[in-house]
Amino acid sequence: MTVTETNPAATDENRPIGFGRLQRKEDPRFVRGKGRYLDDIALPGMLHGAILRSPVAHATIVSIDTTEALAHPKVLAVITGKDLEGLNLAWAPTLSYDVQAVLATDKVRFQGQEVAFVVAEDRYAARDALELIDVDYDVLEPVVDVRKALDADAPIIRDDKEGQTNNHIFDWEAGDSAATDAVFDSAEVVISEEVIYPRVHPAPMETCGAIADYDPIDGKLTLYETTQAPHAHRTVFALVAGLPEHKIRVISPDIGGGFGNKVGIYPGYILAVVGSIVTGKPVKWVEDRSENLMSTSFARDYIMKADVAATRDGRILAVRTHVIADHGAFNASANPTKYPAGFFHIFTGSYDLEAAYCKVTGVYTNKAPGGVAYACSFRVTEAVYLIERMVDIVAAKLELDPAQIRLKNFIRPEQFPYANKTGWEYDSGEYEKTFRLALSRAGYEELRREQAEKRANGELMGIGISFFTETVGAGPRRHMDILGLGMADGAEVRIHPTGKAVVRLSVQTQGQGHETTFAQIVAEEIGIPPEDIEVVHGDTDNTPFGLGTYGSRSTPVSGGAVALATRKVREKAKHIAAAMLEVRPEDLEWEKGRWFVAGDPTQGKTMAEIAMGAHGTVELPEGIDGNLDAEVTYNPPNLTFPYGAYICVVDVDPGTGYVKVRRFIAVDDCGTRINPMIIEGQVHGGLTDGVGMALMEFIGFDESGNCLGGSFMDYLIPTAMEVPDWETDFTVTPSPHHPIGAKGIGESATVGSPPAVVNAVVDALAPFGVTHLDMPCTPDRVWAAMQGRATPP
Ligand code: MCN
Ligand code: CUM
Structure with missing residues (x-):
C-alpha cells in the first residue's frame, strides 16, 4: 500500500498518514452550500410551530384567550401551559436538578419566556396567529440587579418551588477557607478588586430548532434537533416525556455553530414533540435571532470579588474570591452535577499557590436561564479572566512587569502532575517555555520600548498578557455526571x-x-x-x-x-x-x-x-x-490541561476611546496535535470571540428587566474589521494519560483571550491611573475611565 499516493492532501509535517494538515473532509459539502442543517429538512406534511413569548420580565398570568388564534384558517393547534399541565409536561427538569416552565402556567419570570405554542400549516400563519392570542398579565416588580436579589424585601421569583422563600439557589465552595485566611493574615501585600464577567451570548450563526415526527402507529418519535449531545437528549426525553428510549431517535444534522448554545433542552424542542403528538404530523420549530439572543443559554454573568495575597516582590501566595452568579429565572446550566459553578475552581490559574478558596453563590433573577455556554469549558472562562486580571492588578500596584510576575509564579515543569489547592491534578505543562516563545514572537522588549516612546508623545498603546490553564475532557465517571449519566x-x-x-x-x-x-x-x-x-x-x-x-x-x-x-x-x-x-x-x-x-x-x-x-x-x-x-x-482517568500564552497589543484613540487591536500573538499547547490546520481554525475563532467579549459583546437589561441585547443591532459581534491577523504558534506537551497524548483545544482561545485584551486596554490607560476596567471596553467606558469617571453601565 503506497499511502502517499492515495492521500496527497496530508503532506504536512512529513506525516503522510494520520496526523497532519489534512483538508477537511466535510468542507466540500459546506463550501458548495450542500450542508444539511435543521431548517433544510422538510418532511411530508410537516407543520410549523411558533412560540408566544412574554413581553415582560415578571408578571402573574391572569388569563390567556386563544379563541381567535384557533379560528385562524391555517392554525391546527394552540397549546398553553394549562394544556401541558394536563399532560404533566408544563414543567421539565433542567440539567441542574431544577425545573423550568415549558410554557408558563402561573407566572412569567423573564422577558421572552415561552407562554403559548401555535402549530399552523406554514411559518407565516403560525407567526400571525401569535398576535391573535390575548394574554392578560398582572405585572410584578422584577429582580434585575443580582446584588439585590437576596435582599429581604426582594420579590420571590420561584414561588412555584415549595419552601423557596428567597432567590437563593446554592452556595458552593472549594479550597481551604481557614488556611487561605491564615496566609492573608500574615501577607505583606493584599490586593482586592471586584471583577465582573458580564452576561454574553454564544450567538451561533444557526439558531436553535427541532423537528418532531411522532408516529402513532409504532409509537416511534424521530426528533431532529440542533443538539451537541444527541444521546443525552434522548435519555432525558425518555425520562421527561415517559416515552420508551428505544422508540426515540434523535438526529442532529449539520450544525451551524453550537458554542454551548446547543447543549440544553429548550422548551421549543419539547413543544415540537407535543405539537407532533397532538396533530399527528411532523412539526418544525426554529427560533429567530431575537428569540435566540433573548431566551436560550446566555453565558457568564459572574460578579467576582477577589483578594490576592502576595509578597512585596511579587510572589503570589493565595487567592480567595466570592462570586455572585446570576443564573436567571431557572437554574438550567449544564454542569457536571457535583460542580454547580462548573470548573470555576481552577481560578488558581497557572500559578503555584500556598492556599486558595472560592465561594460561589447562585441566585435567581428575572432573566433568561443558562450560564454555561459560549466556549466556557464549564466556567474556566470566568476563572481565567479573574486570575489573569488580578495578576495584572497586583503587578501594577507593585510596579512590576506583568511578564516578570508571571514568570516568578508559574508552576514549574518538575511539579507535574500538580495538585492545586482546590482539588485539581494538572496533568502536564511547561509553562515557562511556552510563555517565553510568546514573548519572543511578540518582541516583548521592543514593544515596551515602543510603548514608552508613544507615551512620551501622548499616544495610548497597551500590551496585555494572559497565561491560562484549562481543564477539559469531563470527565472521570467517579467524579462527573450530568443527571446521573456518567461522562464517558x-x-x-x-x-x-x-x-x-x-x-x-x-x-x-x-x-x-x-x-x-x-x-x-x-x-x-x-x-x-x-x-x-x-x-x-x-x-x-x-x-x-x-x-x-x-x-x-x-x-x-x-x-x-x-x-x-x-x-x-x-x-x-x-x-x-x-x-x-x-x-x-x-x-x-x-x-x-x-x-x-x-x-x-x-x-x-x-x-x-x-x-x-x-x-x-x-x-x-x-x-x-x-x-x-x-x-x-x-472513561478518562483525569481531565486534560491545555494551556497557552497570549499577548495582545492595542492602540487606544485618546480622542474617542476606541480600541484597535493591532496585534495578537497566541501560543497554544494542546498536547499531541491531530490536525494543525483545524487547531489554527479553532484558535482563530476563539480569539475573535475574545476580542468580541472584551470590546463589544454584552447582554444588558433595563430596570424593568427588558433585554437590551436582543438583536445584532444591540448585541455587537466582531467582524473581520475588528480583528487583526492572528499570529499563532505552539508547543507540544502531551497529556501523559490520554491514549494519543492529546488535550482539547476547542475553547482555549475563547477562554484565554479576553483577559489579554482587557489587560492591554488597562495597560494603555495606565497614564490615567486606571488599574481596572470592566468588559466590554466600549469607547464610552474607555473614555469615561480616561476622565476618571465611573464607567457607564
Ligand atoms: N483537535 C486536534 N488536536 C488536538 C485537539 C483537538 O486536532 N490536540 C481537533 C479535534 O479533533 C477537533 C477540534 O480540534 O476536530 C476541536 O476538538 P476539541 O478540543 O476536542 O473540542 P470539541 O470537538 O469537543 O469541540 C467543542 C468545543 C466547544 S465546547 C465549543 S463551545 C466550541 C468549540 O469546540 N464550539 C464550536 N469550537 C467550535 N468551533 C466551531 N466551528 N463551531 C462551534 O460551535
Ligand atoms: Cu461551555 S460552551 Mo462548549 O462547552 O459547548
Missing part, C-alpha cells in the same frame, strides 16, 4: 471486507471538523488513509452512547475511545494475519498499515488483506470472530 463516551470502529472503515461516535461536530480529525486518529492507529474512513455521528440509532460535545471533551474523551477501539482492531488483525500467514501472532511485527513476519518483511498482510481475510474462508483462531470490528467506551 463510546466509539465503534468497523473495517469492511475491502479495507474501508467506518467509525461511529457519540459526540457531535458543530464546525470543529470531527469528520476529518476522528478519521485521522483511526488512520494514525491503523494505517488506513483518512479518505477511506467514514465518520458517522449525530444519530442515536446509528452511534454508541455517550454524553456529547461540549467542554472541549470530544478529543480528550471520544478521541481516546476511538484510539483504543482502533488499537483493539489492530490487535485482532494481528491474530487474523497470523492465521493467514500460518505463523504465531508473537512472530508478527506492526508497521503502519500492515503486520509482517519479524525478520522477513516480505511476508506480511496489509489491513485491506486482513479485512478480507477476516470475512473470508481462512480458519480463524479460537475466540476470534469473523469481522474486524471493535468498540470501546472510554
Whole structure:
C-alpha cells in the first residue's frame, strides 16, 4: 500500500498518514452550500410551530384567550401551559436538578419566556396567529440587579418551588477557607478588586430548532434537533416525556455553530414533540435571532470579588474570591452535577499557590436561564479572566512587569502532575517555555520600548498578557455526571471486507471538523488513509452512547475511545494475519498499515488483506470472530490541561476611546496535535470571540428587566474589521494519560483571550491611573475611565 499516493492532501509535517494538515473532509459539502442543517429538512406534511413569548420580565398570568388564534384558517393547534399541565409536561427538569416552565402556567419570570405554542400549516400563519392570542398579565416588580436579589424585601421569583422563600439557589465552595485566611493574615501585600464577567451570548450563526415526527402507529418519535449531545437528549426525553428510549431517535444534522448554545433542552424542542403528538404530523420549530439572543443559554454573568495575597516582590501566595452568579429565572446550566459553578475552581490559574478558596453563590433573577455556554469549558472562562486580571492588578500596584510576575509564579515543569489547592491534578505543562516563545514572537522588549516612546508623545498603546490553564475532557465517571449519566463516551470502529472503515461516535461536530480529525486518529492507529474512513455521528440509532460535545471533551474523551477501539482492531488483525500467514501472532511485527513476519518483511498482510481475510474462508483462531470490528467506551482517568500564552497589543484613540487591536500573538499547547490546520481554525475563532467579549459583546437589561441585547443591532459581534491577523504558534506537551497524548483545544482561545485584551486596554490607560476596567471596553467606558469617571453601565 503506497499511502502517499492515495492521500496527497496530508503532506504536512512529513506525516503522510494520520496526523497532519489534512483538508477537511466535510468542507466540500459546506463550501458548495450542500450542508444539511435543521431548517433544510422538510418532511411530508410537516407543520410549523411558533412560540408566544412574554413581553415582560415578571408578571402573574391572569388569563390567556386563544379563541381567535384557533379560528385562524391555517392554525391546527394552540397549546398553553394549562394544556401541558394536563399532560404533566408544563414543567421539565433542567440539567441542574431544577425545573423550568415549558410554557408558563402561573407566572412569567423573564422577558421572552415561552407562554403559548401555535402549530399552523406554514411559518407565516403560525407567526400571525401569535398576535391573535390575548394574554392578560398582572405585572410584578422584577429582580434585575443580582446584588439585590437576596435582599429581604426582594420579590420571590420561584414561588412555584415549595419552601423557596428567597432567590437563593446554592452556595458552593472549594479550597481551604481557614488556611487561605491564615496566609492573608500574615501577607505583606493584599490586593482586592471586584471583577465582573458580564452576561454574553454564544450567538451561533444557526439558531436553535427541532423537528418532531411522532408516529402513532409504532409509537416511534424521530426528533431532529440542533443538539451537541444527541444521546443525552434522548435519555432525558425518555425520562421527561415517559416515552420508551428505544422508540426515540434523535438526529442532529449539520450544525451551524453550537458554542454551548446547543447543549440544553429548550422548551421549543419539547413543544415540537407535543405539537407532533397532538396533530399527528411532523412539526418544525426554529427560533429567530431575537428569540435566540433573548431566551436560550446566555453565558457568564459572574460578579467576582477577589483578594490576592502576595509578597512585596511579587510572589503570589493565595487567592480567595466570592462570586455572585446570576443564573436567571431557572437554574438550567449544564454542569457536571457535583460542580454547580462548573470548573470555576481552577481560578488558581497557572500559578503555584500556598492556599486558595472560592465561594460561589447562585441566585435567581428575572432573566433568561443558562450560564454555561459560549466556549466556557464549564466556567474556566470566568476563572481565567479573574486570575489573569488580578495578576495584572497586583503587578501594577507593585510596579512590576506583568511578564516578570508571571514568570516568578508559574508552576514549574518538575511539579507535574500538580495538585492545586482546590482539588485539581494538572496533568502536564511547561509553562515557562511556552510563555517565553510568546514573548519572543511578540518582541516583548521592543514593544515596551515602543510603548514608552508613544507615551512620551501622548499616544495610548497597551500590551496585555494572559497565561491560562484549562481543564477539559469531563470527565472521570467517579467524579462527573450530568443527571446521573456518567461522562464517558463510546466509539465503534468497523473495517469492511475491502479495507474501508467506518467509525461511529457519540459526540457531535458543530464546525470543529470531527469528520476529518476522528478519521485521522483511526488512520494514525491503523494505517488506513483518512479518505477511506467514514465518520458517522449525530444519530442515536446509528452511534454508541455517550454524553456529547461540549467542554472541549470530544478529543480528550471520544478521541481516546476511538484510539483504543482502533488499537483493539489492530490487535485482532494481528491474530487474523497470523492465521493467514500460518505463523504465531508473537512472530508478527506492526508497521503502519500492515503486520509482517519479524525478520522477513516480505511476508506480511496489509489491513485491506486482513479485512478480507477476516470475512473470508481462512480458519480463524479460537475466540476470534469473523469481522474486524471493535468498540470501546472510554472513561478518562483525569481531565486534560491545555494551556497557552497570549499577548495582545492595542492602540487606544485618546480622542474617542476606541480600541484597535493591532496585534495578537497566541501560543497554544494542546498536547499531541491531530490536525494543525483545524487547531489554527479553532484558535482563530476563539480569539475573535475574545476580542468580541472584551470590546463589544454584552447582554444588558433595563430596570424593568427588558433585554437590551436582543438583536445584532444591540448585541455587537466582531467582524473581520475588528480583528487583526492572528499570529499563532505552539508547543507540544502531551497529556501523559490520554491514549494519543492529546488535550482539547476547542475553547482555549475563547477562554484565554479576553483577559489579554482587557489587560492591554488597562495597560494603555495606565497614564490615567486606571488599574481596572470592566468588559466590554466600549469607547464610552474607555473614555469615561480616561476622565476618571465611573464607567457607564
Ligand atoms: N483537535 C486536534 N488536536 C488536538 C485537539 C483537538 O486536532 N490536540 C481537533 C479535534 O479533533 C477537533 C477540534 O480540534 O476536530 C476541536 O476538538 P476539541 O478540543 O476536542 O473540542 P470539541 O470537538 O469537543 O469541540 C467543542 C468545543 C466547544 S465546547 C465549543 S463551545 C466550541 C468549540 O469546540 N464550539 C464550536 N469550537 C467550535 N468551533 C466551531 N466551528 N463551531 C462551534 O460551535
Ligand atoms: Cu461551555 S460552551 Mo462548549 O462547552 O459547548
